[in-house]
Structure formats: C-alpha cells, structure tokens
Amino acid sequence: MQPKARKPAQVEQTLPVRGQVEPVQRQTVLSCAALTKRYGELLAVDGITFLLQAGTVTGFLGPNGAGKTTTLRLLLGLAEPTAGEALVFGRRYRELKQPLRQVGAVLESSDFHPSRSGRDHLRTLALAAGLPPSRVEEVLQLVELTDAARRRVRTYSLGMRQRLGLAAALLGDPKLLILDEPANGLDPAGVHWLRTFLRQLALEGRTVLVSSHLLAEVAQTVDHVLIISHGRLLAGGRLDDLTGADRTLEDVYLELTAGGAS
Amino acid sequence: MSGQLRAELLKQRSTQTTLFLFLAMFGLVALASALHVLAPSPSNLASRSHQLEVFEVGTRVGMLFAALVGAIAITAEIRYGTIRPTFLVTPRRGPVIAAKLAISGLAGLVFGLLAEALMAAMTTAALALRGIPNQLDSGDYLQLLAGGTAAAALWATIGLGIGALVRNQVGTLVGLCAWILLIENLLLFVPGVARYAPGAAGLALAGTPDELPAAAGALMLILCAAAVSAGGWLATLRRDVA
16 A cells, blocks of 8 residues: 555656657556455456556446456445555545545446435535535536436436436546446437547546447547456557557457457 | 535435335324323323333334434445445545434434424323323423433434445345334343343333433443444445445
8 A cells, every 4th residue: 555645657848849749748647556356256356557648538348247347446446456556646546635526437327316306416416525506507507417407316217317427427527537338228319429428528638438348339439448358458558559450449359358258 | 524414414305215204203103102092991001100101112113213214324325326426525435424423313313302292292182182190290201302312313323333234225124123123022031131222221211111220221322322333334434335
C-alpha cells in the first residue's frame, strides 16, 4: 500500500510549434499496476498492468467473466485488491477528496430504488457529494430525462435507466468516466444516442474507459483498446495499431481470446 | 456531514417504504391494544400491574417496526444496488454508516413515540369505555412514552447493524421479526436469561412489570445496540461490494 498518494506523471508544458510534430506527452489519469484479485480459488484479476492518458477513449474488451467488472470495482474502491494497486489521478479512489468531481462511473444498469423518482435518486447523491441542486437539473437535461424526472424509476425503460446512470456519473462534471457495459440491452436508437453522447464527452476532453463486448460498436467509438481474458491483459494500445486494412477488431479479439478459452 | 444526513433523510422520505411500515405499525398497535383491553374479563384488568402489562404489546410492536426501518435503510441499498453509487460518492463509507445510524435512530424515535402514544390513548379510552377504573398515574404514562421511544430508537440501530452484517433483506427482516415476536418468548423457558435479552430490556425501559429495573434495561439495550452497530460498521468498512 502506498502511504502517500503518488504524483501523476508530470506533463511536459510544451507550446505547440507550427509545422513541427512533437509527440504529445499526456497526463496519466488512471493506472493499474500488477493488479490482482483472488476470490477463494478463482483468480478474477491476474496481475493486470496498464495506464490511460488524459483525453483517450478506451474500450475494455473481453469475454463474460474475463475480469472486466472486477477490475473496474477495484479501480473504484468498491473492492480491495489482493495485490497490486489501482490508481485514479495518482491516488487510490478511497483517498480522493471529492471523488464525484473527478470520476464518474456507471456500473450496472439498475442501481436504483424502483419506487424512488429519478430526480430524488440524483438528489440523494448530490446531497452526499455536496453538489448544488441546480446540478441535478443540469444533468437531467443533459441526458434528456427532465420530463420523466418526477416518475418512479420502476416506470423507466432500460434506455432511460442507462441514461439516469449516466446522469449520476456526470453530476460532478468529472474528467474521467468509467462505464461498464453501457450499451447492454439498448435498442438501436438507444445505442445511437449513447454513441453520440460518448463522442461528445470525448470531444470535451474527458477520458473514458468503457467496457463492452459489442465489438463493432466499440470500434466506432474508441481510440484505444484493452483486451482481457481469464483475468489477464492480452493486448492493449491504439486501435489503429492493433487493427489494419485486413484485420478488424473482431479478428484481433477472437484470435487473442480463443487461445485462453477452452 | 450535514450533506450525508440530508441524503439519508431524503432516502427515507423518497420511497413509500417508510409510510407503509408506519401504517402497518399503526394498524397493528390499534388492533392489539383493542384486543388486549376489550377481550379480558374486568377482574384481569383491575390492578395497575395488569394495566401496565397491556402496554407491553405497544412497546414490542414499536421496537419491531423501528428495527425494520433501520434494517431496510441498509438492506434496501444492497438489494437494489444503490449501495454502489452511495459508496462511489463516499468511498470511505464511515460517514455513510454514521448518517444511517443517526437517521434510523431518529426514525425509530418517531415510530416508538407514535406507537406508545397510540397505545396509551387506546388503552385509556378502552378502560374508560368499559368502566374499569384507571389505576395508572402520570409517571406510568411518562415512562411508557419516554422509555418506549428510547427503546425503539435503540432498536432501530440494532436493525441497521444486523442488516449490515446479514445484508440479505428478507433474511434480516424475518430474523428480526422472529427474534422479537418468537425467540425472546421462547427464552422464557431458560431461567434467568430472558430478562437480559434486548427486547426484554426495551420492555423494562418502558415500564413493563416483572422486567429488569429501567436503568438496568437501558444499560443492557445500549450495550447491545452499541455492539451490533459496531459489528455492522466494521463489516461495512471491510467487505467488498458485489
């Protein structure tokens, strides 16, 4: 365990010089170092190491049970790693002073009390986070739920629940978003809305880590990918570097994950 | 911290659960008090101690529903998964449990006070209706109201602690009902033990005859509430959230 929070890698403050292409060194927003989680006999996450730089949109891919959700829970302080460490903005999540202002997360599509209204759900979180009530109205508008905000979540469609989850994640206007299977169960219109929405978030310079197994969808939205299987990181890097003219993301994914399957 | 308290208060207010529990408690106390005063023969209601015994059911129901409110404050979050966003906002978790203890205790206070007030009013009215002389003095009423309210508030924190330890909502609620309504009565068969159980200690606090002295009952109940809350607190800090 780190006694003191680590300083994130320093950003080179270089002014862009016209006509000269410098490799931009970006701030590390999220990092896992030899991250390991064991549940009894099962090694759910097996020494995963990677880092995300500011402004990237990364797809976190892998078969069901590969350890994606466990990794995200370790990153978010919901579970304690058996070994290794997971840091956001150079600190353990639990050590963040105002986590909602730095990290927004959607872990499940249904983390709501069915008889609480969408607005009250957001208000409980805003109160606990010390955010103004006006912020609740802003995020409701952002995900187009203002008209349904008074209704109990029980009456929401799956797409509306996903959007309410996103609204909660955006309450603190965070620089980093962590989304677990946000497209699961959405209809085509919902998927389209989500894709546009994620692109907008990326354009605003936010860092996004999105787990999914909808490869075609991911390929349209992300610029980096991480592929894991059986708790191990199999590949990671820029989407363009991993795929090519004759190699789609699906080819790469199937090739990598087939070895570990059986 | 005040944000945490307001968040927990809003959680209590923004679902129908608290209201349903309250209505159920109100109905049960009304029914039980009516049966206990209207059914027995007048000779079985003549003495002060007989009349105090009628109050027992109000205290018991008040404690039970307070415990259920406390238990639901944590188990509903686990059941519906809102515990995840809750801990994402407050990842150190301690302030969440502290606020839940405070707000559950407050809800228990209100439940206990209203249960005992209804009990006292119903009993007094029913005795008058049957023409049985009321042997209770203002001290008896005061102890019922104050003691029963305190007992319910403490039981709310016991419910919260048990909920945090057990986590399964149905298991917790069934367990609490079974303990207060059944198991403590079975303990009467074990000589010398029953009076020290937390339910009996709550009755003592509210002035039920043949229980511990009120101060001893208060001590037993406070110790039990502190131990269970501490257990629930530690478990919540340490355990992974699924």
